[in-house]
Amino acid sequence: MNVQITSADGALIALLSGEIDHHTAREIRKEIDSQAEKLHPPVLKLDFSQVQFMDSSGIGLIMGRFRLMQLLGGMLLVINVPPHLERIISLSGVGALGVLQYKGKE
Amino acid sequence: MIQNNLGLVHACAKRFKNKGIEYDDLYGAGCEGLIKAVDRFDTEYGVQFSTYAVPVILGEIKRLFRDGGTVKVSRSLKELSMKISKETARFTTEHGREPTISELSQILDIEPGQVAEGVNAGMRPMSLTGASDDSEASQIDIPADDYEEKLTELLSLRQVMYTLSEDDKRLINLRFFKRKTQCETGEILNMSQVQVSRREKKILVQLKEKLTV
């Protein structure tokens, strides 16, 4: 399983791991969405610290969760993006959605 | 009989050198196999002794790899990839460049092929410019006239992009996604550099307005 979901201080945290591609994104998406729709958390955090590889399916995953959280009236945060994923994340422009957050401040 | 066939054991054991098990252990297991083979062999089988013994010897050696071999590959790859990413970061800080696969293979003392399997692509080293554990900024902040930021804004404006005219879309595409200069863009679109510059500014303002709505 490429995602582990916990909740802390009202926030839903999805710890992603391994390789995110079109194959694995599907399962991850299902898992996160079912939890988010059940709990309606004010904040959903996607933690990328354990992700080793990701292609544009990972970007789709972020954008889709952004939309979902807007729908649910909550907020999406993308946290702990490791250095090797910075390039694809910045290419995608998801930063402009205001969802990126670095380790230090949370 | 055993004495005469130690060569068989050596030949079999030699085969698995450098696979993570000491030669002495390979040889030892092979000898156990040989003893078993000698015990069980019967000339009435109608085959040469070596034909009978080699599979028994190989079988014993194989068991060495079996022990501790019940761990899933997926798990050991995960551990390996963590090691690799650590080593990559360390190397990059020390040398100011990324390591190659063969360099990592030497440092970690494993075959290049295994390094590749463990890499799982993503293991880019820390970027040298942006500190990785930077704690000042919670939001990523890039200087205003930075190309990256423009790109960032543009891309997030996916729906807005669709409201642009075909010509404007092409211009934005050439400038920000294809990384063409204003001159090059002008040439392609049959415009002067100044026209490109003006048009580009207008589009950006237009896009920004739509963004803030």
Place this chain on the structure above:
Amino acid sequence: MKPVNEMQLSFDSKSNNESFARSAVASFILQLDPTIGEMADIKTAVSEAVTNAIVHGYRDTIGTIYIKSQIFENGKITIQIKDKGVGIEDVPKAMEPMFTTAGGERAGLGFAVMQSFMDNIRVVSKQDKGTTVTLTKYLIPRVLSYDKR
């Protein structure tokens, strides 16, 4: 120029083959001793092209995906990803960043990623015939140990 080494690969357009395809290409280019970053770039680009063949090319059917990779003496690598699927109606448009016909969970960034992570990309497509994407990258030439036999 003649390639110094070449491989061909084909497999079913099932999504669990995505990681197999990128690993196989990665182990082929290993002989050029790439850096970790170069390898990551290539894997990402291959992943995009293979996913497109699965998701768009063959859509709800299972077809065969073909990969051909060549290595040249100067450190040049080409990787061709081919499907015999539905094809692309308007290639320049499909290659625009954020353009997608799939909506929903797709960002329309696949081609942009391939362009950005590789040195060159060529797309040839014909409707109802299929699509061939050729990716090219120049690695910093390193000492190669080619078998001359």
Place this chain on the structure above:
Amino acid sequence: MKPVNEMQLSFDSKSNNESFARSAVASFILQLDPTIGEMADIKTAVSEAVTNAIVHGYRDTIGTIYIKSQIFENGKITIQIKDKGVGIEDVPKAMEPMFTTAGGERAGLGFAVMQSFMDNIRVVSKQDKGTTVTLTKYLIPRVLSYDKR
């Protein structure tokens, strides 16, 4: 029985492709979530067969080596390694442990290793036409999540 997944691979008979062939098969098998021991067995056997195709099948020439691998629902895996080289005159004899036509440098253990590390091996060969080795292994059955699309 129909395989649930299949891949085909071909490459030049150069010795620097040995490790590529091994890794490519390994990454295909990975979707069955094998143990380290199972994977080591498969890699070892594939290595032997590919080396034989390079060293004996094509000898002093460079030819193409073909690999086909199939995965079945019950955890059965087959790997076919084929060359269009010189072929084997007497297959049963060639498969005897310690038999080699290469004189001093080789031990004549390749087929014995394949036999010992896999569950089944089948060799079909015709002189001047080439050789096909089919290796079979049954992995401990586990729940597979195949893409049904």
